[in-house]
Amino acid sequence: MSAPMFDVAVVGGGVMGATTALMLARGGLRTVILDRGPLCREASGVNAGTLTLHMTRASLIPYAVRGHELWLSADQWLGRGVAAVSTEGLSLAFTPAEEEMLHARAAARREYGAPIEIVPASRARAVEPGLSDQVRLAAYCPIDGFASSYLTGRAYREALVEAGAVVREGAAVIGVDSGDGGFSLRIAGAEPVRARRLVLAGGVWLEEMLGWLGLRIPVKCLINQLVVTERLRPVMRTVLSVANGLLSLKQFANGTVLIGGGWQGIGDPKRGGVQTIPENLIGNTRLARWVIPALAETRVARIWLGLEAETADAMPMIGAVPGVPDAFVIGSVHSGYTSGPYMGRLLADLILGREPERPLFDPSRLLEPQAAPALT
Amino acid sequence: MSLRIGHTVDRPGAVTITVDGTPVSAHPGESVAAALFAAGRRRLRESPRAGAPRGMFCLMGACQECVVIVGGRRVPACQTPVSEGLAVTTGVPW
Amino acid sequence: MSGAYDLIVLGAGPAGVGAAVTARSHGLSVLVVDENETTGGQVYRATPQAFATRADAPANPDKKEGAGQRQSLLASGAAVAFRHSVWQVSPGYRVDAVGQGGPVHWSAPAVIAATGTTERVVPFPGWTLPGVIGLAAATILLKSQQMLPGRRPVIAGCGPLLAAVAVAVLDGGGKPAAVLDLSGPGDWLAALPALASRPDLALRGLGWVVRLKAAGVPVHFRTGIAAVRETADGLAVTPCRVDADRRPLPDGAGQDIETDCVAVGHGLTPGTEITRLLRARHRFDAALGGWVAEHDADFRTSLPGLYVAGDGAGISGAAAAHLQGQLAGLAVARDLGRLGADAHETAAAPVRKRLAAAQRFGRAMARLMALRPAHAASVAPDTVVCRCEDVTRGEIDEAVAAGARDVNQLKAWTRCGMGPCQGRMCGETAASLVAEAVGSRGAAGLWTGRAPLRPVPMDLLTGDFTYADIPLPKAAPL
The missing domain is CATH 3.50.50.60 (FAD/NAD(P)-binding domain)
Known part of the structure; x- marks a missing residue:
């Protein structure tokens, strides 16, 4: 008896892959999703959960706005929420140079529909009374929020199972062969999985995955540091960032404060996040304390590192894999957690033969010329 | 009756710390956790989710159950030595 | 305070003292770091320095042994940093700690983790x-x-x-x-x-x-x-x-x-925070108290320059810990080229022999204390397992039934082990419950090691600074 032929196999169980798989399964395709670990335990489960427009790449604002809506309504369409909260957001300037940057960045994001306005420090402190008195200027956005990203895996797992998708956690795909009108995925220590269509959604591992199909698209790996404090009395209510994008700060309902912003640690796709760089930890926490002085009262409870994928032009790749029929790729979305559910829907629409409501991001622009011959 | 064992060591003269404003007698060398335990003040905080009473547990700085506020800072009481006038706030509510 | 040493010993219990004194005797520069105010760890924990022991106090063999070890460390010329809480150990190695004066760090090509145990x-x-x-x-x-x-x-x-x-x-x-x-x-x-x-x-x-x-x-x-x-x-x-x-x-x-x-x-479970943080290889051995860093007969871990000794390397008791520390200290001297192969063997052989006898006793005690899965399985559904986050047995069961297949997934789904004790109190029970479902403790895995090793006060970590003291990286892309 030969192995069953799935309509589609999704490799990579983060938000992008899991949403795509969920929508495909709900669209009637016989779907399998594979991850070498548990679902949403890499970037999708360890990121800062920031649902902000202040840190989103300007041209991705329309996608992020839809993503924001989807996270806030996740209990309806996903079945289980991720403790998403809608609040306001402030981006702050502490120097004249940052004021300029704030103006320029707010204007660029406004152009793409973000309702961001520049406000004086006094207004910022009225919105967020715990703010430092060092703030010179702020950008205010009524659309902001945050989620508890560690809840993502459980929510998607239950939804996928409910939708009839086959969830293969702990199944490491190590290569892909073509034939029989489809793809055969080689799995470490297990029988191959066969499917007519293939979706690669492997985050920072996409470069290697695209290599299985003979394509070369470099994917840079950022090692983002995250810091969470112990519980603390309520000291803030909004999402805070700084003009240059190097801070994200929010306090969860349980009182813990999450400090992010993309300060770098040591790691790579092979080993994952390996080590915190002490200077970067101190820098990141100083910046947080500079913004909300009351953070001096608490203690750092835990530090970890999340891997983020970035293409050569720092824009996403979402769409058909060039030269390989029935193969698709999704990933490398800046602030990808925010817009992830929306991006997954768009790709699922493409695969299901529906017109996606917004343009995708053709990966062929990123192909390196010396690409090896396509899959044989 | 005191929990302090008397026949093995000579303790320095007692100092007074305040716990939530109330004076508590203690001896230099004692940790805040042990001094409060000996004074019968075992309940140090409430658990954040269930609101259940908690007190010192591991006494070696691992469990974090005995966290109190001293000098505006959260510290494990078991790792904090007493000193004259030390002001301790229990009931870290978060 | 900062500086470079040949060896940094983390923990000043019997293992750490044995390691430091031995390494010093072969000419290495050594720093010993501990949270407490002096040596002894938990087993030989001294009375506070402010207390005066009475002349007529009953004799106590532990007290005598502890005092002897304390003297030997002081006499060895090793540098000591007591009342310092280590929050990070980076490859290479760099040790970051906070003391009452704020953040400090030291470096050394070799680190011995002699961090003892956590009680289960x-x-x-x-x-x-x-x-x-x-x-x-x-x-x-x-x-x-x-x-x-x-x-x-x-x-x-x-x-x-x-x-x-x-x-x-x-x-x-x-x-x-x-x-x-x-x-x-x-x-x-x-x-x-x-x-x-x-x-x-x-x-x-x-x-x-x-x-x-x-x-x-x-x-x-x-x-x-x-x-x-x-x-x-x-x-x-x-x-x-x-x-x-x-x-x-x-x-x-x-x-x-x-x-x-x-x-x-x-019972006691080995403190593996540092070896987990550095991603050394570990194995599960119930008789040794749980997960332990893999090590050779001289207590080298899978990572060059990183050694373990004492109960943190597997529960074996205080006497064995001291000897393990000595072997680790000898191994560091050998690996740093301060001790030839023959001299190392001559020095190590008698210690290994004494260790075999000491371990026999210590490990029999460890077996008495080893966790029985049926014991963990008997916890009632509404009993809190994770003290920090008030997570009950029932919530753990529910997550396992919903598909949580290792302890880190369980942590994400329930917050069990996510609190300030970092899973030290609930880890053994939670892992035993997951293991029931997935077949073995090996399959249930171990908590990913994370800094800080202890919660670090933000004010101490960040110190006094101005905005100019924050080394801002280049701006994120727009």
Whole structure:
């Protein structure tokens, strides 16, 4: 008896892959999703959960706005929420140079529909009374929020199972062969999985995955540091960032404060996040304390590192894999957690033969010329 | 009756710390956790989710159950030595 | 304070002292870091420096050994950083700590993690009540603070600490209301052959038993705690008979015991925070207390320059820990080229021989204290397992039933182990429950190591600074 032929196999169980798989399964395709670990335990489960427009790449604002809506309504369409909260957001300037940057960045994001306005420090402190008195200027956005990203895996797992998708956690795909009108995925220590269509959604591992199909698209790996404090009395209510994008700060309902912003640690796709760089930890926490002085009262409870994928032009790749029929790729979305559910829907629409409501991001622009011959 | 064992060591003269404003007698060398335990003040905080009473547990700085506020800072009481006038706030509510 | 050394020893218990003194004797520059105010770790924990030991205080072999080790470290010329809490160890190696003066860091090509153990307590209703403390906590009160855990405490759990604490309570003028030992006389008999390897300790143990009997302290074997509840003036313990796997017997509950304190401990588990943080290879061995860093006969881990010694390398007791420290210290001297192969062998061979005997005893004790899966499985659904986050057994079961297949996934789904103790209190029970579903502790995995090793006060970490002191990286893309 030969192995069953799935309509589609999704490799990579983060938000992008899991949403795509969920929508495909709900669209009637016989779907399998594979991850070498548990679902949403890499970037999708360890990121800062920031649902902000202040840190989103300007041209991705329309996608992020839809993503924001989807996270806030996740209990309806996903079945289980991720403790998403809608609040306001402030981006702050502490120097004249940052004021300029704030103006320029707010204007660029406004152009793409973000309702961001520049406000004086006094207004910022009225919105967020715990703010430092060092703030010179702020950008205010009524659309902001945050989620508890560690809840993502459980929510998607239950939804996928409910939708009839086959969830293969702990199944490491190590290569892909073509034939029989489809793809055969080689799995470490297990029988191959066969499917007519293939979706690669492997985050920072996409470069290697695209290599299985003979394509070369470099994917840079950022090692983002995250810091969470112990519980603390309520000291803030909004999402805070700084003009240059190097801070994200929010306090969860349980009182813990999450400090992010993309300060770098040591790691790579092979080993994952390996080590915190002490200077970067101190820098990141100083910046947080500079913004909300009351953070001096608490203690750092835990530090970890999340891997983020970035293409050569720092824009996403979402769409058909060039030269390989029935193969698709999704990933490398800046602030990808925010817009992830929306991006997954768009790709699922493409695969299901529906017109996606917004343009995708053709990966062929990123192909390196010396690409090896396509899959044989 | 005191929990302090008397026949093995000579303790320095007692100092007074305040716990939530109330004076508590203690001896230099004692940790805040042990001094409060000996004074019968075992309940140090409430658990954040269930609101259940908690007190010192591991006494070696691992469990974090005995966290109190001293000098505006959260510290494990078991790792904090007493000193004259030390002001301790229990009931870290978060 | 900062600086570079040949070797940094983390932990100043018997293993750390053995390592530091040995490495110093071969000319290495050594720094020893510990959270406490002096050497001894938990086993030889000293009375506070402010206390003066009375001339007529009864002799105590542990105290003597601890004082001897303290002297040997001071005489060795090793640098010491007491009352410093290490929050990060980076490859290479760099050690970051906070002391009362703020953040400090040191570097060395070699690090020995001699971080001892965490006590395991398998939850029961009431284990979170104030007045219920660890058995190891009771020993710290008695040894260091010279304080009784209670006038009439209930002392419960397993292993040699039970009798040691009970006798120390008698010595201190109290009288235990009861000793509840999960082991049966047969379990102790099974350990006898190994006890013969340390007649001094075996005799001491026998002396304890005689002492308890003479004092009329009730000792109940094969008995655990069904529940503890608060009463008007203290606590009431409901004891419960257990079977050989430490599973409560259906009709095993006994008469409530009134008490003023419950000291309970179900064995020790190796402190692997540093080796996990550095991603050394680990293996699970229930007889050694749980997960341990893999190491060779000279206590080298899978990572060059990183060594382990003492109970953190597998529960073996204080005597073995000191010898393991010496072997690790010799290995560092050898690996840094300060000791030739022959000289190393000459120095190590007699230590290895003594270690074999010491380990035999220590590991027999460790086996008595090893976690029995049936014990963890007996935790009731509404009992809190994770103290920091108030996560109950029922919530863990629900997550496991929904597909959580290792401890880190369980943590993300339930917050079990996500609190400030970083899973030190709940880890063993939670992992045992996951293992029931996925087949083995190996499959259930171990918590990913994370900095900080202890919560770090933000004000100490960040220090005094201005905006210009924040090394802002280049701006994120727009």
